[in-house]
Amino acid sequence: MNKSSSGDYRNYWLHILAWSLFIAYEVWVVWAMNGTLSTFLNYGVHYALLITWFYFAGDLVFPWTFKNLIFSIWKFPLAVAALFVIFTLANYWIDTLLIHFNLVGKKIEIALNSNYIAKILFRFVYIFGIAVAYFFIKNFIKQKNISLELEKQRLQLIIEDERTKRALSKAYNDFLKAQINPHFLFNTLDYVYHNISVQSPDAADAIMNLSEMMRYAVDSAEQEEFILLSAEMEQVEKLIRLYQLRKNQELNIIVDFNKEAGTLQFVPLILMTLVENIFKHGNVADKEIGVQIYVGIENDNLVMETLNGLNLNSKSDSSKAGLRNVTERLHFAYGEDARCSFEADEQVFRARVEVPVNTIQYESTGKAHLGLALY
Structure with a gap:
């Protein structure tokens, strides 16, 4: 029985009790005065x-x-x-x-x-x-x-309201700590780079590439919603150099970046996520299939495509989270105009993203104008 029904139940019996006492009192008074019922x-x-x-x-x-x-x-x-x-x-x-x-x-x-x-x-x-x-x-x-x-x-x-204030305060403190920690790491990497640049140029180059990639990833959260795609292409090339250093330049990687595509303002970390998915879950050691990374414009569509060998020892759902994140972010930014496909056969995994150039230009310029209007 809930609180409301319990209260109604008590009121119901309270009324019955009150009327019972009232009737008994009146009947008794009449009987006491007249001696009749x-x-x-x-x-x-x-x-x-x-x-x-x-x-x-x-x-x-x-x-x-x-x-x-x-x-x-x-x-x-x-x-x-x-x-x-x-x-x-x-x-x-x-x-x-x-x-x-x-x-x-x-x-x-x-x-x-x-x-x-x-x-x-x-x-x-x-x-x-x-x-x-x-x-x-x-x-x-x-x-x-x-x-x-x-x-x-x-x-x-x-x-x-107090809970919201405490949550905002905690979020602000976490934000400050998140700012302090990466900068501390960047300064440390810079120190290591300068100390080993003479003794081990390859290791120093790897540290510098890693530092710049991490700084790009951190700064992208503080930048505008869209960035030049050429900036992300540059970070992808640094990521590839890191893996080539680790594998003594033995990886068969073909990169084809179109300069015109690099001039587009695009959602950050989409291309990076696709490429990271290759090195994290693909079989990059397969020299026959190799790794292919393409960004260009086809039929007025921006196209991002990656191809790599399948890693048969990898878990079947190991890469779904990152690719699902790519799909969700693209649909959030460009709606149903953004098309994503991820296909695998017995040996090859292929990821392809297509977004109309007109949609990309409209969304980037529209958001910019909206920001200026709000400002």
Whole structure:
């Protein structure tokens, strides 16, 4: 049972208890004063009428009456008169029926005269007063619950705001540390480079290439959303030099970069990821198949294509994360105009990316203009 239904359940039994005590009190008072009791049916019908009238007044009439305080000036007298007429006529009708069928325990006669109306008026006044009190207490509790709920929401917003501030503070500190750590690494690599450049030129060249590639990767996150593709082509050539140094220049790698393609503003680290995927998961030692890396423009499309031998010892899904990241980033930047295909046969793996040049130019210039407009 949830909290709301549990509260309704308690209110339900609270009403039953209150009416039970009220009925018992009235029956006892009448018996104490007159020494007589009526039939169970007489009590049941009259109290059923009383309870129905009570909730009709408290839950329907009074909310309509006090919905607008200005209009309540004329609504309230009208409601009092209507409720009294209903209460009087209903009691008279019930009394007439009970007496007619001899269900009150003794034979009496009634008439809708001043005496009967006066007796009904006395009962109406104090029941009406209880109904008004019930309405205002219920309305007060309702407004209090609304205020408590609003206060709870306000406190929740304050808590969420504090959490957001703490999260932003932590993110800022992490950002500062992320800036400090790479710069410390770059300075260290620079120190090592200068100390071994004379004794081991190849090792020094490898350190310099590695440092520049890492700086490119770090700085690309701080640059614009698009960068010159020629800058990434240059980093790919440095990456290839690193692997050639490790393998004593024995790798069969063919690189074909088109200068016109290098002038395009493109999403960074796409080409780098494709090439890194080759060295990480491909069989680059296969001299017969070798490695082919191509970037050019074909039929007004920018084309990036890599080809390499399959590494049969590699896990089947080992390269999916990086290639999936490439696909997602391209679709985010260029929508469905970006087409990616990754195919493997028994010996060769081929990756191909195609994006219309018009789309690349539109997105890069559009974002730039938008940034200037916002600035």
